[in-house]
Amino acid sequence: MARALQKVTKTISKKRGGKTNTLHQNSRDAQRLRRAGAREDKLSRLLDAATRANQVYVDRVAWFKAAIEGSSGPLSDDEMRLLTEGFIAREDDELAEIQREKRPGRPPSKAEERILDKKDAETREYKGGFWVPDLRDEEGRGSLERWAGEWSGLNSLTFVRIVKDGAIKPSSFPPKGLS
Numbered sequence: 001m002a003r004a005l006q007k008v009t010k011t012i013s014k015k016r017g018g019k020t021n022t023l024h025q026n027s028r029d030a031q032r033l034r035r036a037g038a039r040e041d042k043l044s045r046l047l048d049a050a051t052r053a054n055q056v057y058v059d060r061v062a063w064f065k066a067a068i069e070g071s072s073g074p075l076s077d078d079e080m081r082l083l084t085e086g087f088i089a090r091e092d093d094e095l096a097e098i099q100r101e102k103r104p105g106r107p108p109s110k111a112e113e114r115i116l117d118k119k120d121a122e123t124r125e126y127k128g129g130f131w132v133p134d135l136r137d138e139e140g141r142g143s144l145e146r147w148a149g150e151w152s153g154l155n156s157l158t159f160v161r162i163v164k165d166g167a168i169k170p171s172s173f174p175p176k177g178l179s
Contacts, residue, residue, distance in 0.1 A: 008036040054151045075135045084162050088122045091115050129161030131175045
């Protein structure tokens, strides 16, 4: 039995002579159309939610790719740590500008709250291990430079977790927990 909305519509229209708008409200075919439409809506919502969740990591890796563009060679552990701290502080100028424009005594704006929440979450992640591409060897750096900017291409990169106290641990893709 067909499950996709397009196929359900096609089979019903064949049966009805090309007219799907002449169905009775609670007929079997109308129920099949409703179920197929609801299924398609649910799948698109789930896909959008997954894409939004993955976009955080795609943006992070893209920032690291842009940050190493002018340099060459593998990075040391200290340079990796400095890059990570630079990533966490990337919106500090915008935050300072928003706070400077705000009148004293006013509650924080939505943009200010968004930046502060994001920075707090990234700082907490940094304490436990911040997920970044491994740039400590030439192979990892080269694969990041060849990366096309899509989620599906991240599986070719190697990743590490940089902990604030100084440790660097290998990690996996996709990021889950403290892998």
